[in-house]
Amino acid sequence: MLGLSGYVVLSTRDRVLTPGDTPPEGVDCILVLGCGVYADGSPTPMLYDRLARGVELYGAGWADVLLLSGDNRSADYNELATMDRVAQDLGAPAEAITLDYAGLSTYDSLYRAREIFGVTSLVIVTQDYHLSRALYLAEALGLEAWGVAAEGEDRPGQLYRELREILARDKDFFWAIFQPEATILGEPEPLT
Numbered sequence: 001m002l003g004l005s006g007y008v009v010l011s012t013r014d015r016v017l018t019p020g021d022t023p024p025e026g027v028d029c030i031l032v033l034g035c036g037v038y039a040d041g042s043p044t045p046m047l048y049d050r051l052a053r054g055v056e057l058y059g060a061g062w063a064d065v066l067l068l069s070g071d072n073r074s075a076d077y078n079e080l081a082t083m084d085r086v087a088q089d090l091g092a093p094a095e096a097i098t099l100d101y102a103g104l105s106t107y108d109s110l111y112r113a114r115e116i117f118g119v120t121s122l123v124i125v126t127q128d129y130h131l132s133r134a135l136y137l138a139e140a141l142g143l144e145a146w147g148v149a150a151e152g153e154d155r156p157g158q159l160y161r162e163l164r165e166i167l168a169r170d171k172d173f174f175w176a177i178f179q180p181e182a183t184i185l186g187e188p189e190p191l192t
Contacts, residue, residue, distance in 0.1 A: 005169040012135035015146050017123075019053070023062040024146050028119045029191055030054050030063045031110075032087075033126045033134065034070025034079040034103055043082050046127060049152035051083060054125045055090040057148060062123055065191045066092055067113060069103030098192045102184035106130070106168075107175050110137050111182040117191050119143065125150055129162055133169045140176030 017024075032054035035047035043051065051068075058066050066087060070079030080099045087097055098117065103109035106126075113119040121144035124134045128149035138145035 002166065004173045005166040008136045008169040008173060009132040012132045012139070012147070015135050016128075016131055017146050017148050019056060019060065019148060023057075023060070024121070024123065024144075027063040027121050027123055027146075029065040029067040029098070029113070029117070030057050030123045030125060031067045031069060031113055031119075032083065033106060033109055033124065033130075034068070034083065035126075037077075037079050037082040041078075041082050041085075043086055045152065045155055046150070047079075047083070048086065049127070049150040050125050051086045052090055053148060053150040055087055055092045057123060057125065058092055058096060064096060065098055066096055067098045067100060067117060067119070067122070067191065069100035069109035069112070071104055072101040073104065095192055098189075102182070102186065104183050106134050107137055107172060108182040108184070110134065110141055110143065111179075112185070114141055114143055115182065116186055116188055118188060119191070121145070123148060127152070129158075129165050133165065133172050136169070137172055137176055141179065 032050050036044040068083040072078045072080050080101050124147045131147040135145050135147050
């Protein structure tokens with residue numbers, strides 16, 4: 001169990017960048033992965049950190065498109081409305097934002113980036129503990145990917161997330177091999 005998780009982490013560390021690094025050339029988009037919203041429509045602190053980092057990279061010219069991917073499974077839960085609003089509040093222009101309403105998992109978000117939005121290269125923004133798994137899946141799906149960790153302190157429940165991530169890396173190691181179709185596929189759409 002720890003061996004697979006460790007392999008995923010070690011095999012991706014060379015593709016983790018910082019905002020001060022030279023941006024990779026020819027990147028199609030900056031993919032910001034969803035991370036939960038509260039009932040009042042405000043982002044969780046971790047989601048806010050991801051959005052702030054994504055908008056920062058957009059403003060620094062890392063890519064011309066922010067692809068925001070999150071969960072909108074039910075009428076009363078809409079990560080994307082919050083993500084869109086917060087990204088714009090942080091300074092991203094609406095015309096630079098593309099929304100993926102069916103990013104139900106890390107795998108689904110990356111699979112859909114490739115199949116629905118035609119992405120071939122991207123920068124993934126998520127917390128550091130999650131970045132290795134996202135990069136590993138992206139590479140397995142044939143995407144040229146780099147990752148930048150969202151800034152922010154460890155949040156309550158971090159130990160639980162770290163332990164859960166070990167299991168998630170093991171699961172996604174096998175998803176990377178078998179590459180099932182995303183939960184919700186839909187018709188291809190161009191990035192904005």
